[in-house]
Amino acid sequence: MAVRRRSGVIFLRVDPVLCDGFGHCHELAPELVAIDEWGYPVITTEPIALANDAALASARLAVRGCPRQALRIERVNER
Amino acid sequence: MTGNRDVTMTTMPRLLTGHNAPLTLSEYESTFPVIARAGSLLGELDASGLTGRGGAGFPTAQKVRLLKAHRGHHKIVVVNAMEGEPASRKDVSLLRVNPHLVLDGAEVLASLIGANEIIVCIARENERLAGHVRDALAERVRQRRRTVRSSVQTPPGRYVAGEETALVHWLSNRETLPQYRAKRPHVARVRDRAVLVDNAETCAHVGLIARAGAESFRSLGTDASPGTALVSISGALDRSQVLEIALGTPLRQILAVAGADPDPQALLLGGYGGSWLDATHLDTPYANEALAPVGATTGAGVIVVLAREGCAVAETERVVRWMANESARQCGPCAFGLPSLAEDLTLLRRGANDAAHALERLTSRCGVIEGRGACHHPDGVVRFVRSALGVFRDDVADHASGRPCIGSGSARHYATVPRLDHEGELTWQ
Numbered sequence A: 001m002a003v004r005r006r007s008g009v010i011f012l013r014v015d016p017v018l019c020d021g022f023g024h025c026h027e028l029a030p031e032l033v034a035i036d037e038w039g040y041p042v043i044t045t046e047p048i049a050l051a052n053d054a055a056l057a058s059a060r061l062a063v064r065g066c067p068r069q070a071l072r073i074e075r076v077n078e079r
Numbered sequence B: 001m002t003g004n005r006d007v008t009m010t011t012m013p014r015l016l017t018g019h020n021a022p023l024t025l026s027e028y029e030s031t032f033p034v035i036a037r038a039g040s041l042l043g044e045l046d047a048s049g050l051t052g053r054g055g056a057g058f059p060t061a062q063k064v065r066l067l068k069a070h071r072g073h074h075k076i077v078v079v080n081a082m083e084g085e086p087a088s089r090k091d092v093s094l095l096r097v098n099p100h101l102v103l104d105g106a107e108v109l110a111s112l113i114g115a116n117e118i119i120v121c122i123a124r125e126n127e128r129l130a131g132h133v134r135d136a137l138a139e140r141v142r143q144r145r146r147t148v149r150s151s152v153q154t155p156p157g158r159y160v161a162g163e164e165t166a167l168v169h170w171l172s173n174r175e176t177l178p179q180y181r182a183k184r185p186h187v188a189r190v191r192d193r194a195v196l197v198d199n200a201e202t203c204a205h206v207g208l209i210a211r212a213g214a215e216s217f218r219s220l221g222t223d224a225s226p227g228t229a230l231v232s233i234s235g236a237l238d239r240s241q242v243l244e245i246a247l248g249t250p251l252r253q254i255l256a257v258a259g260a261d262p263d264p265q266a267l268l269l270g271g272y273g274g275s276w277l278d279a280t281h282l283d284t285p286y287a288n289e290a291l292a293p294v295g296a297t298t299g300a301g302v303i304v305v306l307a308r309e310g311c312a313v314a315e316t317e318r319v320v321r322w323m324a325n326e327s328a329r330q331c332g333p334c335a336f337g338l339p340s341l342a343e344d345l346t347l348l349r350r351g352a353n354d355a356a357h358a359l360e361r362l363t364s365r366c367g368v369i370e371g372r373g374a375c376h377h378p379d380g381v382v383r384f385v386r387s388a389l390g391v392f393r394d395d396v397a398d399h400a401s402g403r404p405c406i407g408s409g410s411a412r413h414y415a416t417v418p419r420l421d422h423e424g425e426l427t428w429q
């Protein structure tokens, strides 16, 4: 999937209701997702620059790998 | 009409006029005059500066605009009188004494956004109030006063059931579970119909503004927090009560009017997701702009008075344990995190060997849990725990070093918590 270069930032977000806490996402994107003592993902609150291909790629990997489809990438327009 | 044997005597009877006996529709209409308004209703609402009285304090006019701009024909106004806060009685008292003011307000909101239905939500446990409001609705039908279809619905009365997304979810799916939503302005829906949810007290203020105008509304209160507010005050006083006070009234004065302990240890403000305020701040005006610098908010209008004999750690523990039980258990950080906070508070209260570790864990777990639920329930608990650790830092240090105060073993409690009886059988439907 080609990554278009755009300005702005994205956040990886988890829907805590859907998430089952098995921590797949932590394995797929350890630099973005930590895990708490109960096994639920703690997602970095740092905005991810859209231009940062590596981070974006692992965010996408986590989104695709989540068995509950609880993760999504939300784009926030920079002002 | 006014008598002095009532316990909910108010200092500022606007909303609570008729506190001695519920007002019938005709009594209500003779008490609250209609004053011809100059500008538009929405303009008046804007000028009044009214903010939501359910806890979030969002400007009501802004919310109305969002819904008004929303396309679609069938919109609904939901009057939220769930009052899940155990220490809060204000919406119940208000609906009991002055249902027509609330219903008028709801009808005004409905006309502003173009809604064709009003639903009043009252906790299922409060069967009598639901009946009372149904009677008031019937009275309006008989006197041909009703402008839109109105009904009363009774979701199960749990703490999170009053949360907006949970309420809306119940109305469409008969389950009071809060829903996850992305962080942007959002119009709630019940089966494709846009919904405006407002707290019962907020509706009553809208009714008042529609009748008497923004100027009269602003004649009490402060510039930043105009108008009056209902407060439910309990704890170290003879009898819990609901008072209507002008915003900006110093806390000390509120305590005096309520006949509360004039020299308390601290106050719990806002609700069980609120914060503690220690007694050195008793001269602070009761208004958000004055409370914010000392780390408190008016929230849902709850004040719990904690006497000097009380143990702040024990009170915090009881509240947090109850709040943990009230979690809808959909989200891991809330379902597992809140009980673990309650456990640590128990260890801290007992002041045994592991109390110091419990304190460390409390601080770090607060940071881990915050912001990770679908609704703000866990955030409220975290705020409350943090404020306890800050305000009572000396007591907390004593407990952590194995010297719990005398009050920690006492049976006298100040913060009302319902019995934890539905631990096993959680009712969501």
Ligand code: SF4
Pocket (backbone or CB within 6 Å): A014, A018, A019, A020, A021, A022, A023, A024, A025, A026, A039, A040, A041, A065, A066, A067, A068, A069, A070, A071
């Ligand atoms: S992979 Fe999905 S379901 Fe599993 S822990 Fe991560 S977000 Fe939750």
Ligand code: SF4
Pocket (backbone or CB within 6 Å): A016, B160, B177, B178, B179, B326, B327, B328, B329, B330, B331, B332, B334, B335, B372, B373, B374, B375, B376, B377, B378
């Ligand atoms: S945060 Fe807690 S109360 Fe809110 S939806 Fe999740 S589990 Fe339920």
